[in-house]
Amino acid sequence: MERFDARKWDEKKRIGYSRKVLQLFLNPKNVGEIENPSVTAKAGSPACGDMIKLYLKIEDDRIVDAKFRTYGCAANIATASMLTEMIIGKPVEEAKKIKFKDLVEALGGLPQIKYHCAVLAAEGLRQALAKWDVIQGKRKIDESFVKLILAAVIDPLTGESVLHGHKYLGCEIEGKKVKIKLAIPKDSEEAIVFEEQIRESFEGLDVDLEIEFLG
Amino acid sequence: MIIYLDNANTTKPDPEVIKIMLEYLEEKYGAPGGEFGHIFDEDAREAVEIAREKIAREINASPEEIIFVSDEIEADNIAIKGVAFQKGKGKVLTSKIERKAIINTVKRLKEFDFEAHEISVDREGFIKIDELQNNLNDAILFATHHGNFEIGTIQNVRAISDLVHEKGALLYLDATQSFGKVKIDVKKLDVDLMSITAHLIHGPKGIAALYIRDGIKIKPILDGDVRERGIRPGMINVPAIAGFGKAVELINYEDAKRMAKLRDKLIDLLLTIPDTKLNGPKGDKRLPHNVNVSFAYVEGESVLLHCDMRGLVFSTGSACYSQELLPSHVIRGIGGSFEDAHGSVRLSLSKWTTEEEIIKAYEILKDVVTKLREISIYGGKK
Numbered sequence: 292m293e294r295f296d297a298r299k300w301d302e303k304k305r306i307g308y309s310r311k312v313l314q315l316f317l318n319p320k321n322v323g324e325i326e327n328p329s330v331t332a333k334a335g336s337p338a339c340g341d342m343i344k345l346y347l348k349i350e351d352d353r354i355v356d357a358k359f360r361t362y363g364c365a366a367n368i369a370t371a372s373m374l375t376e377m378i379i380g381k382p383v384e385e386a387k388k389i390k391f392k393d394l395v396e397a398l399g400g401l402p403q404i405k406y407h408c409a410v411l412a413a414e415g416l417r418q419a420l421a422k423w424d425v426i427q428g429k430r431k432i433d434e435s436f437v438k439l440i441l442a443a444v445i446d447p448l449t450g451e452s453v454l455h456g457h458k459y460l461g462c463e464i465e466g467k468k469v470k471i472k473l474a475i476p477k478d479s480e481e482a483i484v485f486e487e488q489i490r491e492s493f494e495g496l497d498v499d500l501e502i503e504f505l506g
Numbered sequence: 507m508i509i510y511l512d513n514a515n516t517t518k519p520d521p522e523v524i525k526i527m528l529e530y531l532e533e534k535y536g537a538p539g540g541e542f543g544h545i546f547d548e549d550a551r552e553a554v555e556i557a558r559e560k561i562a563r564e565i566n567a568s569p570e571e572i573i574f575v576s577d578e579i580e581a582d583n584i585a586i587k588g589v590a591f592q593k594g595k596g597k598v599l600t601s602k603i604e605r606k607a608i609i610n611t612v613k614r615l616k617e618f619d620f621e622a623h624e625i626s627v628d629r630e631g632f633i634k635i636d637e638l639q640n641n642l643n644d645a646i647l648f649a650t651h652h653g654n655f656e657i658g659t660i661q662n663v664r665a666i667s668d669l670v671h672e673k674g675a676l677l678y679l680d681a682t683q684s685f686g687k688v689k690i691d692v693k694k695l696d697v698d699l700m701s702i703t704a705h706l707i708h709g710p711k712g713i714a715a716l717y718i719r720d721g722i723k724i725k726p727i728l729d730g731d732v733r734e735r736g737i738r739p740g741m742i743n744v745p746a747i748a749g750f751g752k753a754v755e756l757i758n759y760e761d762a763k764r765m766a767k768l769r770d771k772l773i774d775l776l777l778t779i780p781d782t783k784l785n786g787p788k789g790d791k792r793l794p795h796n797v798n799v800s801f802a803y804v805e806g807e808s809v810l811l812h813c814d815m816r817g818l819v820f821s822t823g824s825a826c827y828s829q830e831l832l833p834s835h836v837i838r839g840i841g842g843s844f845e846d847a848h849g850s851v852r853l854s855l856s857k858w859t860t861e862e863e864i865i866k867a868y869e870i871l872k873d874v875v876t877k878l879r880e881i882s883i884y885g886g887k888k
Contacts, residue, residue, distance in 0.1 A: 316811065322881050337883075338844035340805055340825040340833060344883050360883035364807040364826035368881060404831070447844045450831050484844070 308365055309399035315369035320376055323358045330426060332419035333491045334411045334443035337362040338484040339450060341408060343371045343415045344491075347378075349423060354378045354386055366405035370412040373397050378416065387420050389413065407450065414443035418492060425496060432469060432498060437462045441471070444488045446481065453485060460505065469493075470501040477504040509863045509870075511820045513706070513795055514655060514683060514854035520708040520756055523749040527710060530745040538733075538742050550744045557751025561715050564754050565702070566691040573716045573734045574747055578682045579607040581701035581716040582649070584737060585678045586611045588724030589647045589699070590620055596646035597621040599675075601633050602839035603656070608649050608680060609835070625650075630787040631659030631840050633666060642673035650677070652695075653684035656823065656836040656852055657786030658796025660688065667696040676722065682706055682714070686754075687762040687794050698722050704746065708857070709753030713746035761857035766794035768855055768864050773797055775868040779875055785837060785850060795855040798823075800837070800846040804878040809851060812874040818867050823850035 308316070329349040335342040341363040348356035357375040361367050373394055378386045391413035395401050401409060421439050424430035444453045453459055453473065460472035471489065475482050482504045493500050510518070519527075530553060536546025538554050555569070562569045575581045586608065590598055600612045602624045612622050623641050626634045631654050638648070648670045653660045663679060670677045676698040681690055686707035692700060699722065703714035718724065718737070730739025769792070776782055781802035786792055801809065806822025813819070821827070823834025825848060833847030842850070853867065 316808070317815075319881060337803075337805075337848065340844070340848040342883065360881065362803070362882050363805050364824070365811050367805075367826075368808065404829070405826075407831075447833075450825065480843070 307402040308369075309401070311373075311397075311399040312365060312369040312401065315372040315398070316365040319368050319372035321358050321372060321379070322360070324360065325356055325358050328495075330419050330423045331495055332415045332422060332443075333488065333494070334415035334418060335363075335445045336447070336484055336488045338447040339445040340364075340447075341367050341411055341445070341450075343367065343374075343412050345371075345375075345415050345419050347419050347423070349383060352383050354381050354383065363408065364405070366401055366408040367411070369398060370394055370401075370408045374412045374416060383420055383423065386416065389416060411443065411445070418443055422496060432464060432496070434462055434464070437464070437469065437471060440489070440492045444485060444492065447484050448481060467497060468499045468501070470503060472503045472505060474506045475504050476506050479504075507817065509818045509867050511797075511818065511853040511855060511859070511863075511867060513856040513859075514793075514852060515821055516705045516711065517708045517856050518858070519705075519710055519749065520753060522756060523709055523752045526752045527745040527749040530748045534744075537744065550742070553744055553748045553751075554742060557747045557754070560751045560754045561702070564690075564757065565685075565700070565717060566693050567717050568720065571692075571717055571720055573718060573737050574742065574750075575701075575714050575716050575734075575738045576712055576743070577705075577714045578605075578680070578701050578703040580738070581703075581714050582607040582611050582678075582680065584727055585699045585701065585716055585718075585724065586647065586649050587615070587727050588737070589676055589678065589722075590615050590618070591725035591727070592723050593646040595620065597623060597641070597644045599623050599625060599638070599641055599645050599648040601625045601627055601650050603627050603631055603654060603659075603836040604649070604651060605655055605680065606835075608651075612649060627659075627839055629841055630791075631657050631785075631836070632787075632791075633661055635662075635665060635669065638666065639669055642670065642675060645670075645673060645675040647676045647678060649680070651680040651683070652690070652700075653681070653688060653793040653796070654786065654836065655683050656834065657798045657840065658683075658793035659786050660684065660791050660793060663695045663697065671696065683793055683796075686757045687759075687765070689759060692717055692719070699724075704750035704753055707753045707757060710746045710749040713743055713750045715750070758857070762794040765855045765857065765859065768859055768861060769794055769797055771861070772853065772855075772864045772868060773799070775865070776871065779872050782875075783846070785840065785842065785846070797853040797855070798850060800842065800850040801875050802845065802849060803882045804875055805848050806851055808878050809849075809871070809874055812878065813870055816870050816874070818870045820851055820853045823852070824848040 325346040328346040332345045346358045359371040361371045391409040394409040463470040534549040536550040538551035539547040558569045678699040679697045682703045685702040700717040705711040785798040806824030807826040825833040837847035
């Protein structure tokens with residue numbers, strides 16, 4: 292990898308990745324896991340070809356460390372790297388304001404067809420910080436929280452969130468019990484992908500999760 | 507030096523091909539006319555007919571059975587729509603792992619009240635003969651391939667054509683990938699229509715040929731004059747046809763034997779990388795220039811981009827690399843998982859590929875996959 296010199300990159304060439312994207316793709320920062328993280332988040336899945344897992348360490352309402360693992364293209368890796376760089380040292384409330392467009396801008400732009408990578412990373416962060424609020428007792432698990440999680444659960448057949456296209460049928464929440472109903476055939480390959488994604492997204496929260504596949 | 511292993515996408519034109527093309531670009535720039543053409547047109551006509559004869563001889567057809575078209579996608583459309591519109595109604599069959607042009611052309615026919623059905627394939631990409639048999643009632647055409655463009659499976663064409671003809675249907679064969687590497691005899695294979703293309707055999711882009719068996723009638727989808735028997739009635743691309751003829755003349759099946767050895771060497775080397783699997787069959791049932799593997803835990807576009815920067819090029823079945831953002835329908839068609847498709851790479855050899863390049867390609871890929879797995883969520887686990 293060392294033989295390539297990103298400084299000489301012609302940004303107009305090929306699929307239109309910026310120099311910054313290529314630099315971070317070749318040498319991503321903050322790769323790995325945090326032992327005993329304050330909170331984790333997972334957006335997307337390998338089945339969708341695009342996934343980010345975030346590990347955050349939060350002390351006194353400030354993100355003191357962030358690491359990631361990804362599965363995906365150059366834009367996915369670069370976006371994850373940029374996101375962690377942007378949030379380390381930031382107060383939680385500040386980090387909440389980061390939108391996907393901020394990531395695109397910080398990367399010196401992304402090809403439009405790759406915007407979903409930045410959206411996914413931003414959703415991952417939103418999920419992590421919402422989970423942190425739940426862990427802190429500042430937020431309760433209600434339908435808006437469930438929908439926030441599902442926004443980053445991606446359908447491998449369409450590349451869109453499971454919230455798109457009438458697949459989400461609603462949820463029932465009773466104490467620790469969270470039941471999510473999806474209009475997806477049980478035992479289908481998509482059901483397995485969805486179940487795995489949703490379970491991992493809820494990781495670290497004290498809930499009894501049930502996913503009902505109907506149809 | 508860049509190692510070019512994307513020869514199933516397109517090949518580098520042979521210098522001899524370029525030489526003859528230049529002659530027809532610079533000096534003999536006429537367009538073939540009818541009888542009694544002037545000297546420029548006569549030179550052009552002669553070049554086209556010489557090329558047509560060479561191509562016909564190569565596949566054991568007669569020159570009258572060869573129509574020049576712009577490319578393989580045009581051949582697919584002319585053949586499939588041409589047969590369907592000639593017959594008027596019925597069922598058109600194809601398989602789940604064809605090139606998009608064939609799949610989409612067959613799909614389009616549904617708008618014209620034809621029935622369409624995609625036949626499944628097995629884990630190695632072979633067409634399920636029993637499913638084909640069960641769907642042949644009322645069928646007018648089966649459009650399929652000889653060698654698969656992505657995973658290299660060579661179909662048992664004779665078994666397919668026997669079955670198709672038994673039920674009175676026609677067979678259109680996409681032989682673009684196999685032509686020049688596997689000896690083709692249209693009479694032995696017993697095909698009705700077949701396409702081959704120049705740019706995959708070190709010929710120029712923008713020229714292909716459609717074989718139409720003597721006696722088979724198709725309705726033209728383009729209206730023009732009588733050129734190319736009114737089936738492709740437009741300007742004749744003389745320099746490209748001359749180049750195509752030269753490329754056919756240069757076909758040497760010894761090259762294919764050497765490619766097959768290098769193919770097997772590359773497959774063996776790549777399978778030493780942990781969690782790597784081969785897509786498509788091994789041995790004689792695989793195109794000599796095709797290697798396709800899926801690396802678990804990494805995504806193809808990342809692999810491709812890293813390798814590109816290190817001087818190795820090929821292609822991938824990952825969704826990220828496709829304009830539609832959908833994973834390879836071929837890998838999905840053979841029952842591969844979404845991850846198998848996203849992590850698949852196709853490396854395709856040419857007559858110029860060397861053993862040194864094969865070894866170097868493996869070393870680069872191994873390095874890149876290892877590095878990317880360290881970033882991947884599953885990298886830490888393994």
